[in-house]
Amino acid sequence: MRLSELFTKTTKTVPADETSKNAKLLIQAGFVHKEMAGVYAYLPLGLRVVENIKRIIREEMNALGSQEIIMTSLQRKELWEKTGRWDDAAVDVWFKSELKNGTAVGFGWSHEEPITNMMSNYISSYRDLPTSVYQFQTKLRNEVRAKSGIMRGREFVMKDLYAYSRNAEELQDFYDGVTEAYLKVFRRVGIGDSTYLTFASGGAFTQFSHEFQTVTEAGEDTIYIDEDKRIAVNQEVLNDDVLKQLGLQRDRLKEVKAAEVGNIFNFGSAKAEQLGVYFTDEDGSEKPLFLSSYGIGVTRLMGVVVELFADERGLVWPQSIAPAQVIIDRLGESRATIVAADELYAKLVEQGIETLYDDRDVRPGEKFADADLMGIPLRIVVSDKTVEAGKYEVKKRTATDVKMQSLDDILKDLVATE
């Protein structure tokens, strides 16, 4: 895309009403627009990052054999009453409204209940198990405070997956599979080194639940990490018994702030019993389904990536989720430079490489500052000087050195780091 055509603009003005680094930078770079506290619209470059994260998650969930669906935002009171989660005293983040005829409706903050109810139409026998579905859903949560930018929103995109199993063992197998898939997702989006499988408080059915926590000062949680074993314990469950059980030593643990980017819940058969969802097992007996649910906060993950990698010059995107792989900064308005930059742009697009082309008639310093603020992994300068040299001036967003490279070398490097 040509920046002369992109409707968003960067701004040096730091939003006065934002306290979080991620929201400040994303607004300044024109990636998001704040509608109200905790409620953000995603503009072209921001939407591309969201879609790239979704693509990676989708590939990994499909690889597990899970099937994509999309549930509804509007929720029925009766269904949630069955599990005791309609009452505001039990769930304090509901947005509620009513139909014209006075029927109460809620707006989906989670989807275990409606999905399990829907799945009961299709699961009757052990032959239908195990099975799982997932969705990318816009969740609405009436949070009291929303100060962490896109990391904790009143409206946000979540990938939630629900798995139905015949018994505890079958559930555990799937649970282990998703754990691996999640770790792969976090590696692919570039936060693998900072993300820890974390033991947190369990529900009625299990001693622990698992969280995926990314170490960042912007996080709301305190966890204790064992860097060698690559696991962590949430503060809420840290005690000597737990440490012993997990084979961890207190003096090898490091206390850090972290943000939860994913979580896993094992509901056992409790949820199915509340909703009255049973299947016929091989021996003819009626048994409740075993349910586990698995979430990744898609937009939160995007915020965490900003917090982890951004520097004093702006955003820094890992190549896998960047809104573009390359930004061409055309310096100067000579005929030869314009032709060379246009040609380079056409060639990169032809190769399927997402490219931003700064074809605006503004000062070089402004172009460099914008390329840095937007966090595009690779900047290629085309100028009278580079045209003369027959090469391009190439700089990585995270590097300080500038290289003169041919197009072939640039393409080779892009593919190698993909």
Next chain:
Amino acid sequence: MRLSELFTKTTKTVPADETSKNAKLLIQAGFVHKEMAGVYAYLPLGLRVVENIKRIIREEMNALGSQEIIMTSLQRKELWEKTGRWDDAAVDVWFKSELKNGTAVGFGWSHEEPITNMMSNYISSYRDLPTSVYQFQTKLRNEVRAKSGIMRGREFVMKDLYAYSRNAEELQDFYDGVTEAYLKVFRRVGIGDSTYLTFASGGAFTQFSHEFQTVTEAGEDTIYIDEDKRIAVNQEVLNDDVLKQLGLQRDRLKEVKAAEVGNIFNFGSAKAEQLGVYFTDEDGSEKPLFLSSYGIGVTRLMGVVVELFADERGLVWPQSIAPAQVIIDRLGESRATIVAADELYAKLVEQGIETLYDDRDVRPGEKFADADLMGIPLRIVVSDKTVEAGKYEVKKRTATDVKMQSLDDILKDLVATE
């Protein structure tokens, strides 16, 4: 996808609480799940149809140079008060709720106000114009009645596009461009022949608005079509003056029921004046933006396609939006047949052809009935007989004759009809 793995199942039971053909069939075929009246979840096959329609629309909107974004569901009262559209007396489809601190919020039923407000951050000069943005948004509308299945929902997916122009002429140019693009979308999704550019009542600024109406008995509107000129007049504006103005003759018009699949509104400069959104023109003067908005009901369009093409055996999808191009019905469980069907499936997938593979151990009649109910454009039978013949038994969903074809011929036909 193998049907043995697909979690949805077809059912012969017609949903008792549905009056619309589209919802009945989509539920029976396992494409959608009804959460409540006018609120449907999209299951794997249904979601694929939605995504295919979105892909076609996205391609045509991008070709216009429009830029994709995603706004929020949560809406601020103050913004809508400026245009007099917060009041339930003015807009009777609002769902409203409130934040924990008592601040009123609405749920987006349309997005002119927030998008125009957001765009005002980026449009200051005539140099920024014309520009346009679009989104695929889940709209929430508190409809009194919801009896038309996915054709009129309380929760539905809409593509809405908003264009900002310098003056009435620039607006008209874009308007004409979108009109062409919309007609192209409707042709590509297979309803071109039944869809008419229709003159309907305008707003404060223009005499007419334009609708795209698809002729179907399931529609809620009455329009008068001129089949030669390919235009129509909505009943609401039909009078002698209008006919004269449009060069139409009453006795050449045909009265039909139709469903509105798209619409265009010209707001002139009224909306920008209400919201206080101005730009600096070339001569230095401050002028209000000219706004036009353009909608296609994505899920409604899907419902209209069902209504138009479904027959007594079930759904019938045009190839361009079908959840799969091909369904392989494997008949018999002999080793040779299984190997042949597995191989065919692998080859089609390898060619990038979306394929369903009915590998279930059920009677041929059930497989044929399911393939018909799901409306997959091409059915390929693999059986002991076809293995012996060295060819496949091929039948189009809309045809009655069966052909014996080689894989090469099948592939040729698939590409030719794409």
